[in-house]
Amino acid sequence: MASGKTAVGRELARRLGWRLFDTGIMYRAATWQAQKGSIYLDDDESVVELIRHSDFQLRAPATADSVELEVYVDGENATPHLREPEVESGVPTVAAIAGVRTLMVQIQQQQAMQGCMIVVGRDIGTVVLPDAPVKIFLDASAEVRAQRRAKERNQDADRASVLAATNRRDELDQRRAASPLVAAQDAITLNTSSLSLVEAVDRAEQIIRAHLPMPVSVVGGEA
Ligand code: DC
Numbered sequence: 001m002a003s004g005k006t007a008v009g010r011e012l013a014r015r016l017g018w019r020l021f022d023t024g025i026m027y028r029a030a031t032w033q034a035q036k037g038s039i040y041l042d043d044d045e046s047v048v049e050l051i052r053h054s055d056f057q058l059r060a061p062a063t064a065d066s067v068e069l070e071v072y073v074d075g076e077n078a079t080p081h082l083r084e085p086e087v088e089s090g091v092p093t094v095a096a097i098a099g100v101r102t103l104m105v106q107i108q109q110q111q112a113m114q115g116c117m118i119v120v121g122r123d124i125g126t127v128v129l130p131d132a133p134v135k136i137f138l139d140a141s142a143e144v145r146a147q148r149r150a151k152e153r154n155q156d157a158d159r160a161s162v163l164a165a166t167n168r169r170d171e172l173d174q175r176r177a178a179s180p181l182v183a184a185q186d187a188i189t190l191n192t193s194s195l196s197l198v199e200a201v202d203r204a205e206q207i208i209r210a211h212l213p214m215p216v217s218v219v220g221g222e223a
Helices: 005-016 024-036 044-052 085-095 098-112 124-128 142-152 159-175 197-211
Strands: 019-022 056-059 070-073 117-120 136-139 188-191
Touching: 005 019, 005 117, 005 197, 019 098, 024 044, 024 056, 024 070, 024 085, 024 098, 044 098, 056 098, 085 098, 085 159, 098 117, 098 124, 117 124, 136 197, 142 159, 188 197
Parallel strands: 019 117, 136 188
Antiparallel strands: 056 070
């Protein structure tokens, strides 16, 4: 579940020299695209139709110090818009549309074939990459996640309202019919409530290194 998953994923990708693919950006970009097209988000059919005819591309990070893939829609970089309040409030509705998920999952699966990467998202271990070599389910209490979210947005905020919004979003994500948020059976759960970012990344890195297939070395010479 865990907020913190993007921060943990980003740091892990840096340590391992991999890319981070945070799949939430795709649902956010789809929401941005629908809102730009003035489509009513509850109108599933119109949203799916628009998304089907939109070109989503994931591209390498624009700056050398970033490890995160960025998302372009119809040639435009959607990344700067993805944390806007309107997108934030619309995204659970769009992410709950089964037809949107089918389209997004296909793109995610193609992307994941492109090499070693940390793929972050709620349904990665269950739906998108059921054969992923390592699955980690990050968990944390709602209070801790609400604090992180408020901090991410640089708000001293009204903690009660951030907590209420966090709970509301969790509930929508867990109850939706299409790919509800659940841990894969073979995922390793890492509860990060009382861990610092560095501690969480250390543990996740240990898990990954312990589970990755042994490197194979082929030495030339005799046939
Ligand atoms: O992780 P995030 O906050 O960027 O996710 C934004 C929304 O997209 C949130 O409502 C959950 C949804 N999402 C999803 O349903 N499946 C994913 N793989 C990633 C995100």
